[in-house]
Amino acid sequence: MQAAARQGASNWFILCVLFTQCTVSVGKLLPAAACMKRPLQLRIIGFGEAYEQHPGVFLAKDQSQPRMLPVPLSRRLLATLEQADDPRKLTAAELFLDARLLAERDCGNLIESLPWEDSPSGILARRDAYARLVGRGDGLTDGFFSAYHLLLDIAQRKCGVQVEHVLLEETDLFGSLRLGGAVVVARQSDAGLSERVCECTVEEALGIALALDRQVWVEEEVVRAAETPVQFTLQGGKMRLQLRPRTEVDAGSPRPAPDAAEPGAKAVLPWELTSAAELLSMSREDKARSALAAGLQLPRARVATDEALTALLSPLLDEAVRRQLGVRAAAAEGRFGEAASIERAATRRGRMMQEMQRAVDMGNFVSAASIAQDLRVENNRRMDVTLDEGEYDAMLDQDDWCAACP
Structure with a gap:
């Protein structure tokens, strides 16, 4: 019992360090993310209905803003994100049910893009990280509020990095508005501080921001193109956000389609x-x-x-x-x-x-x-x-x- 208590205390201490330690000021981007054009710091204000009644997450500087950036997500992913904002700790079964969503993607997830080649845990660190994410590896499985808290713990323990910034960036080359997630991770070594931009899904980026209670960096051009008037509503005893019905005043700023069509020019193979x-x-x-x-x-x-x-x-x-x-x-x-x-x-x-x-x-x-x-x-x-x-x-x-x- 005492050993278990010590192990739990150690886990809590590591999580506290992970959430609070930051090698640079939160208000200043590391050089690795300096490629963002005029980035703005936004917070996750709440959840609700985004485009065409699809569920989504809403971002803004603060909750008093009349216009916010809606980010549509699937209902399953939104439920996982809401868990990261819930003070209730998950059981091991609940945790790994959500964590499998992060591990079973074909590509584009954070686990794939972390700098495993320099991991202090050795050449099998990535394999061990996947195993732990799906509940087959060693390590603590309780005391986590969400799958994203577990993902952060794996990044620190197995890869030896800490997340410094969370980014949402424009990914499309053809002018349509398509967002992708990314995080700036840093590792301190004898050679000094090294950082890298690691690409991930939008939902992973938002989940990590919730887990760290960290702001999200978004390019100003993206915010200006997609921000929309919103209103708060009470649904099922919970405060929700939804797009405000458009008026003649809003007609001058048309709402962009989330999936704009790409130019149809014939491509040369x-x-x-x-x-x-x-x-x-x-x-x-x-x-x-x-x-x-x-x-x-x-x-x-x-x-x-x-x-x-x-x-x-x-x-x-x-x-x-x-x-x-x-x-x-x-x-x-x-x-x-x-x-x-x-x-x-x-x-x-x-x-x-x-x-x-x-x-x-x-x-x-x-x-x-x-x-x-x-x-x-x-x-x-x-x-x-x-x-x-x-x-x-x-x-x-x-x-x-x-x-x-x-």
């Missing part, structure tokens, strides 16, 4: 690009459409730079185009010997593409048409034009006579 120049001339949005058309997952708008999208497309580019990119990159960095080496290693098909482009540039269209015929045969011969020769068994390629058949 990565392997259909014929030169590095064509790829580099594409806009960021065109590269994003190409990646989506190829089934790739886009990075968030915060990190979706031109260079990042080019790197994302690179494995699916034609091997000749990818080689041209390598030549350009080496030459731009002054590594001319490496650039020449990459160019000399071009495949027969890559050389034919360059010859055809030179013929077109010189206006020799008869020669270009002749080369295009030979290039068609070479394209048909190759098993996969996105793979470099030698990366797969050459027996998978067709014979020349077979590839030349109409």
Whole structure:
């Protein structure tokens, strides 16, 4: 009994440290989150009905604000969030029923994005974290108010980090309003303070903010675009929020649709690009459409730079185009010997593409048409034009006579 009491006291002390310790001022963002544009600090004011009577969470500077930022969520996730705001501690069964929602997502959750590579708990820290989140690992299972309190405890014990800031950011590259969650975590070591922005779901970010009683950083542009007049109502003995009926006064600020349609421009698939120049001339949005058309997952708008999208497309580019990119990159960095080496290693098909482009540039269209015929045969011969020769068994390629058949 005494050992259990000491263990419970130790757990309570660690939780108190986790909730209160902060290596920087709460009113100032760590450098890792400085990429946010004009961030505002908002608090979670309450729960209620957001767009089209969907349940949601409402954020504002304080509860006296007439306009708030509604964040729609599913009813199941909203119930889990409300538990984080409830002073009642959960039983182990209740806790792990909610915690499984955090662990059983395919991607995008906080557990996946934490910096496990530097974890003081060793190389199996992530596995142990998942096990504990679903109730199969070791560690304390009582004394938690919600699954988010458990998640924070796992982040500290298994990964050795503390959450310093909670963020909501715009994630879409096409102009529609889509929010994503993120947290700034910090780890103190002999080398000093290191921090990182770890992406998570919106619901995880809000749950962590409730667990820490911390404000949420949201970009001003997002707040101005989506804030809506609200009103308090009493439902089932609980104070709830809902969108205020729109009036003529509100007509000047139309409510944005939560899932605006993306532009319908036709996308060019990565392997259909014929030169590095064509790829580099594409806009960021065109590269994003190409990646989506190829089934790739886009990075968030915060990190979706031109260079990042080019790197994302690179494995699916034609091997000749990818080689041209390598030549350009080496030459731009002054590594001319490496650039020449990459160019000399071009495949027969890559050389034919360059010859055809030179013929077109010189206006020799008869020669270009002749080369295009030979290039068609070479394209048909190759098993996969996105793979470099030698990366797969050459027996998978067709014979020349077979590839030349109409």
